[in-house]
Amino acid sequence: MAFDVQQIRQQFPILSRTVHNKPLVYLDNAATTQKPQVVIDAIVDYYSNYNSNVHRGAHQLADEATRKYEDARDTLASFINANSRNEVIWTSGTTESINIVTHGMAQKLRTGDEVIVTQMEHHANFVTWQQACKASGATLLIAPINDAGELITEEFIKLINANTRLVSIPHASNALGTLNPIKQLISEVKRLTADQALVMIDGAQGIAHSEVDVQQLNCDFYAFSSHKFYGPTGLGVLWGKESLLADWPVWQTGGEMISEVSYQDAKWNTLPYRLEAGTPNIAAVIGFAAAINWFKQLDIKALLEHENALLTQATQMAEDFSGLRIIGSASAKVPVLSFVMDRGHPADIGFILDRQGVAIRTGHHCAEPLMDRLSVPGTARASFALYNTSDDVEQLFVALKKVKMMLA
Amino acid sequence: MALPSTTEIIEDLEFFDDWEDRYKYLIDLGDEMPKMDPKLHTRERLVKGCQSNVWIDVQVAGNKLCFAVDSDAIIVRGLLALVMAAFNNKSATDILAFDIQAYFQRLELEQHISPTRGNGLRAIVARIQNIATASHLV
The missing domain is CATH 3.90.1150.10 (Aspartate Aminotransferase, domain 1)
Incomplete structure (x- = not known):
């Protein structure tokens, strides 16, 4: 072809x-990337023909919208080779995806724990960890780059030890373009910590320019945005291993993310809904599925x-x-x-x-x-x-x- | 040399019919505008934009507000010269009475003070207007 x-x-x-x-x-x-006609058409089609809230309507339009919305999750899960559709959380963008992880980690981190990021981070993958470490008493370590803008692997490896709880690295640098050898870096982190440290990949700049297979990568979280990948704005994805997301601290509370609520207490819904409070960006999800399907046939x-x-x-x-x-x-x-x-x-x-x-x-x-x-x-x-x-x-x-x- | 007045600027810019000459004019104005003493490039005087930085210093002379402004980008300096023509050595009353939006529209440069531009120019204009409002000279 x-x-x-x-x-x-x-x-x-x-x-x-x-x-x-x-x-x-x-x-x-x-x-942000521009959008192909098929994506624009999918959004227009949704608003013109079956606009409805998802998951809760007792009528035909709600059924149609919910089916398209959940089909999109399957499309995305298969595109990145997720183990299960429950591992795909819709967010407002990469920034929110990262915040779900940092917010949860901030509750788990203790004084003496260490988090590693790199010198090439976008603020979304830096300020988040900086603040999570400040709040929890953990130490933030910053892996250096060389003058060419490449992560210095030996220096990065030196930072990894028994205290390392999480490593977050960009798939690619937005400012410089550096494409990190994430598969190799992930495997180093896993090897040196006997699989104890988590690895998060900020994939905002990577997803459109490489073939992402999350199982093969063996990271724990991979975050990206729809709008940098030919899809609509206002939508992102947090992919995470199901074993982690299943009891990850809830990010926002409210509708959709609960299983039962009384005046005294509430119980959380199962994945993926427990991390998706409120009405989601349905049009963007449907538009993004159109973008993925379009991209896949290239x-x-x-x-x-x-x-x-x-x-x-x-x-x-x-x-x-x-x-x-x-x-x-x-x-x-x-x-x-x-x-x-x-x-x-x-x-x-x-x-x-x-x-x-x-x-x-x-x-x-x-x-x-x-x-x-x-x-x-x-x-x-x-x-x-x-x-x-x-x-x-x-x-x-x-x-x-x-x-x-x-x-x- | 003295920087032109707002009237002269409007006339000058109307004379040019292509963008290149207009931008060259801005670059020339940026070159001509007196440089700020680099010692004044302090955090307090900095108005941070995500594209370029702008600094502003203010002195009161009688009932006039005297500004010194600077930027690390030459075209932004040129745009600042347009702002200075409107605001520098003016009373707080005159500053607040001046319709900066209409002036930039007249110059066909309104995009530069729109919220979409992270060049600090809009923030400088707001800063000057706030200084004028806060001064007891109104």
């Missing part, structure tokens, strides 16, 4: 619009090669572009090119690219400690998705020439 990028592009209506009278070159995919190996070719082309052009410095040159990366320029603050680069129709992200990328570690105030970041083309990369560098000229 060949990968035809033009045929893919036609399925994304937004890609044919213009910005400031220039064709849109959308290179902010690490922030030639995934070919599309990952396509993305990698874009990164290689962009990296080559960046290396040849005088006055530009790439930030993050790990040997394995997701398609993210972060950079700074001699003349031009990242914000200036962003303004001038925007006027030329090129959408990128600038700033600290919610990773302030990482920017400090790399001694940059922030970076400009171009991030690619499967619908980007070699021409998009060319346009980025045409636009950067203009930046250089204007700021000379």
